[in-house]
Amino acid sequence: MTEQYSSAPAxxxxxxxxxxxxxxYSLRLYIAGETPKSMAAIRNLRALCxxxxxxxxxxxxxxxxxxxxLAAADQILAIPTVVxxxxxxxxxxxxxxxxxxxxxxxxDLRPRAGS
Amino acid sequence: MTGAVxxxxxxxxxxxxxxxxxxxxxxxxxxxxxxxxxxxTLFAMTFLVEGVLKYGEPGVLVSFEESAEDLxxxxxxxxxxVMSLIDEKKLAIDHVKIDPAGIEDTGEYDLEGLFVRLDHAxxxxxxxxxxxxxxxxxFASFPDAVLLRTELRRLFDxxxxxxxxxxxxxxxxxxxxxxxxxxxxEEYVSDCVILLDNxxxxxxxxxxxxxxxxxxxxxxxxxxxxxxDTTGISVLPITSAGLAHLTSSDVISTGIxxxxxxxxxxxxxxxxxxxxxxxxxxxxxxxxxKFVEARCALGERTLWYAFEESPEQIVxxxxxxxxxxxxxxxxxxxxxxxxxxxxxxxxxxxxxVRDIDLFKPSAxxxxxxxxxxxxxxxxxxxxxxLVDLLKSRGITAVFTSLSSIDQASSLNDRSISSxxxxxxxxxxxxxxxxxNRLVYVLKSRGMDHSNQVREYQISNEGxxxxxxxxxxxxxxxxxxxxxxxxQERDQSAARxxxxxxxKRELARRRKAVEQQVAELQSALNAEASELDxxxxxxxxxxxxHEADRDRMAQLRRTKE
Numbered sequence: 001m002t003e004q005y006s007s008a009p010a011x012x013x014x015x016x017x018x019x020x021x022x023x024x025y026s027l028r029l030y031i032a033g034e035t036p037k038s039m040a041a042i043r044n045l046r047a048l049c050x051x052x053x054x055x056x057x058x059x060x061x062x063x064x065x066x067x068x069x070l071a072a073a074d075q076i077l078a079i080p081t082v083v084x085x086x087x088x089x090x091x092x093x094x095x096x097x098x099x100x101x102x103x104x105x106x107x108d109l110r111p112r113a114g115s
Numbered sequence: 116m117t118g119a120v121x122x123x124x125x126x127x128x129x130x131x132x133x134x135x136x137x138x139x140x141x142x143x144x145x146x147x148x149x150x151x152x153x154x155x156t157l158f159a160m161t162f163l164v165e166g167v168l169k170y171g172e173p174g175v176l177v178s179f180e181e182s183a184e185d186l187x188x189x190x191x192x193x194x195x196x197v198m199s200l201i202d203e204k205k206l207a208i209d210h211v212k213i214d215p216a217g218i219e220d221t222g223e224y225d226l227e228g229l230f231v232r233l234d235h236a237x238x239x240x241x242x243x244x245x246x247x248x249x250x251x252x253x254f255a256s257f258p259d260a261v262l263l264r265t266e267l268r269r270l271f272d273x274x275x276x277x278x279x280x281x282x283x284x285x286x287x288x289x290x291x292x293x294x295x296x297x298x299x300x301e302e303y304v305s306d307c308v309i310l311l312d313n314x315x316x317x318x319x320x321x322x323x324x325x326x327x328x329x330x331x332x333x334x335x336x337x338x339x340x341x342x343x344d345t346t347g348i349s350v351l352p353i354t355s356a357g358l359a360h361l362t363s364s365d366v367i368s369t370g371i372x373x374x375x376x377x378x379x380x381x382x383x384x385x386x387x388x389x390x391x392x393x394x395x396x397x398x399x400x401x402x403x404x405k406f407v408e409a410r411c412a413l414g415e416r417t418l419w420y421a422f423e424e425s426p427e428q429i430v431x432x433x434x435x436x437x438x439x440x441x442x443x444x445x446x447x448x449x450x451x452x453x454x455x456x457x458x459x460x461x462x463x464x465x466x467x468v469r470d471i472d473l474f475k476p477s478a479x480x481x482x483x484x485x486x487x488x489x490x491x492x493x494x495x496x497x498x499x500x501l502v503d504l505l506k507s508r509g510i511t512a513v514f515t516s517l518s519s520i521d522q523a524s525s526l527n528d529r530s531i532s533s534x535x536x537x538x539x540x541x542x543x544x545x546x547x548x549x550x551n552r553l554v555y556v557l558k559s560r561g562m563d564h565s566n567q568v569r570e571y572q573i574s575n576e577g578x579x580x581x582x583x584x585x586x587x588x589x590x591x592x593x594x595x596x597x598x599x600x601x602q603e604r605d606q607s608a609a610r611x612x613x614x615x616x617x618k619r620e621l622a623r624r625r626k627a628v629e630q631q632v633a634e635l636q637s638a639l640n641a642e643a644s645e646l647d648x649x650x651x652x653x654x655x656x657x658x659x660h661e662a663d664r665d666r667m668a669q670l671r672r673t674k675e
Contacts, residue, residue, distance in 0.1 A: 068235035106219030
């Protein structure tokens with residue numbers, strides 16, 4: 001697993017670990033400040049990925065309070081939002097990710113058979 | 116905050132700032148609602164761009180519907196170079212794409228992302244003006260309406276805190292007419308609400324604007340027509356100007372010398388409204404053209420609204436009556452032709468107001484007002500406002516009106532006659548297989564005008580009045596008048612002849628009588644001289660007799 005915490009003034013560099021192709025799932029979590037909702041979302045996303053995606057994922061956390069320009073790229077309105085960049089097509093879910101079932105459906109993260 | 120005057124942010128939209136007495140409430144959000152195609156986005160764009168260009172206030176547009184490129188292309192025709200304003204960091208456009216499918220929500224969330232973006236955009240250009248177009252699109256994307264409303268309320272509070280002047284556009288709600296917007300956003304924006312409307316009546320669309328509320332400020336409450344054309348939006352604050360306009364005693368010529376003298380003071384009063392009404396073919400347009408010609412000859416600007424003829428057609432037709440308008444065009448004369456059905460009444464009026472304010476004419480011709488179609492009360496109201504408007508600007512106006520039925524005043528004339536200061540009625544009578552034209556001044560306020568019905572003739576030299584011939588059967592015109600005149604001439608000649616004859620006869624008789632008198636006199640003289648001779652003879656006789664007696668006496672004495 002790879003995880004990158006984007007912070008100012010770093011540009012968006014999803015492949016900081018240099019293994020982008022190896023990640024089946026590339027997820028980006030947008031938050032705005034360290035609010036309880038944001039913290040819950042980070043926690044929930046990590047737990048969920050660890051449970052369902054084994055090692056084949058990367059999570060990038062973007063704090064819009066630090067980097068507001070990045071909000072436009074993924075058309076972020078609601079906070080928190082998770083965007084699944086890979087595999088295509090792009091998918092989004094919003095909320096603190098406490099409803100695991102809906103996250104899995106919304107991001108189309110199929111639990112791998114036999115896991 | 117005692118006595119604090121609400122500060123206002125001018126929109127730069129001509130007319131709108133007049134209606135709102137200065138513009139939108141500065142530092143507060145304004146709701147602009149209207150159905151699709153009302154011009155909400157254009158209004159908002161104009162507010163932003165004019166803000167930059169005229170008032171030095173940078174702006175932010177958060178568009179939920181159109182991309183920056185599309186928006187820029189839409190207003191490029193108005194001469195707004197949006198892209199270069201963006202490059203100069205005076206304008207920021209953030210296109211928020213709304214996912215039409217809706218987004219799965221997986222727990223608690225808020226719209227902080229929107230706030231972050233808006234905040235970022237405002238800071239990037241140091242914006243004073245913000246437009247959110249169309250905010251309600253969020254309702255399609257976020258299923259939790261309760262949360263959305265909370266967030267919107269927070270957004271408006273947030274905008275107020277920032278002190279930015281904001282326009283929030285929203286779709287007009289369908290169904291319930293009491294709801295201004297589809298999702299009831301008006302609940303949150305309480306400072307200023309503007310309603311745009313594009314109504315179709317009699318197959319003619321008219322754009323209207325109304326200020327539903329404006330907290331803390333006086334404002335016009337009417338529906339104001341507004342135009343969107345190549346010069347952008349113009350709102351037309353057309354209200355009854357009241358009757359406080361300046362009144363002039365100056366007189367300007369009607370262009371027809373005889374008509375000038377019929378009016379008593381030598382023409383129309385400056386700033387008065389003149390109605391020339393008449394049946395088809397009585398020369399209403401010609402009367403107007405003569406007036407225009409006279410104005411143009413003095414170098415006065417004149418604006419002619421033609422509802423039935425194109426400018427070229429007018430010029431050609433008027434040339435046939437000796438009025439050359441061609442050389443006035445492009446200079447002092449402007450002819451605006453448009454079919455009456457092309458716009459609604461409001462729009463015609465709006466266009467006129469704009470043209471009048473741009474061209475600044477001293478005289479206006481509207482030919483004819485009778486072709487303005489609509490509900491009669493509306494036509495009347497439109498004309499009333501037009502008359503007031505022209506009067507308030509001191510513009511002399513000539514309206515022509517086609518009388519539809521063969522009587523002095525048709526219904527339409529009657530309803531507007533009270534608006535007019537001078538009413539010249541044209542008519543014609545048909546006798547002896549010909550039609551002759553008559554003119555009379557039906558009314559003319561403030562003038563000792565002629566009460567005479569005059570015949571006039573339109574020739575290639577213009578309009579000439581002919582004294583009407585009043586005969587036993589009424590006014591005689593045309594050939595009937597000529598025949599009557601000939602007959603009178605004959606009768607008069609016959610009478611003259613008779614007099615001469617009588618004179619000659621009298622002379623002759625006088626001569627005869629004088630002759631007789633002379634004859635008698637001579638006879639008398641003869642008798643007198645005869646008598647004298649006789650008297651002399653008798654005296655002689657008497658003397659001789661006495662002489663004889665004396666001699667006889669002497670003889671007798673000698674014998675004794």
